[in-house]
Amino acid sequence: MLIPPLNTTTIWAILDDKIDDKTVNQLVWHYLGYEYDYQTETWRNDKVSSDWRDEYSEPPDFLESRPATVKLTRSIPPENKQLLKEELGFKGYKIGEFTPRHTRRATVANWLLSYLKIRK
Numbered sequence: 001m002l003i004p005p006l007n008t009t010t011i012w013a014i015l016d017d018k019i020d021d022k023t024v025n026q027l028v029w030h031y032l033g034y035e036y037d038y039q040t041e042t043w044r045n046d047k048v049s050s051d052w053r054d055e056y057s058e059p060p061d062f063l064e065s066r067p068a069t070v071k072l073t074r075s076i077p078p079e080n081k082q083l084l085k086e087e088l089g090f091k092g093y094k095i096g097e098f099t100p101r102h103t104r105r106a107t108v109a110n111w112l113l114s115y116l117k118i119r120k
Contacts, residue, residue: 003027006116008088014109015090017102021063028072028108029059031115051075062108069104072111080114087113 003026004010004019010027013019033047043058052071060068084090084106093102 003030006031006112008113011084011088011109011113011116014105014112015084015088017105021061021101024105024108025059025062027112028062031112032059034059063101063104066100066104069107073107076111076114077118080117081110083113083117084110087117 003023004013006027010019014024014027032052033045033049035044035047036042037044045053045057055071056068062068062072085092090106090109092098093106
């Protein structure tokens, strides 16, 4: 699985819907610690924190699963909740032009940006 680098260009591409849903999910899965074992065709989760692993032994589809997205939102530290706006100047999606999928992509983008900031 080849994923794009974690940087602001990639995060903007998520927000602008220029990266497909599968790749967006793979980015989050990677940084949560999920690894696909091609020999056994199963997901390894030994590097995933127990609070994720206990609820999701296999990586969830963050763009389809509201509960997984809510958990992702709650895992963003309070001081990083507004990073899209503060760091990228993201103004959100226009009313009437966004769907729950867009909202979930923004959540993923914010989580990834928070992950990036924490690990700097």
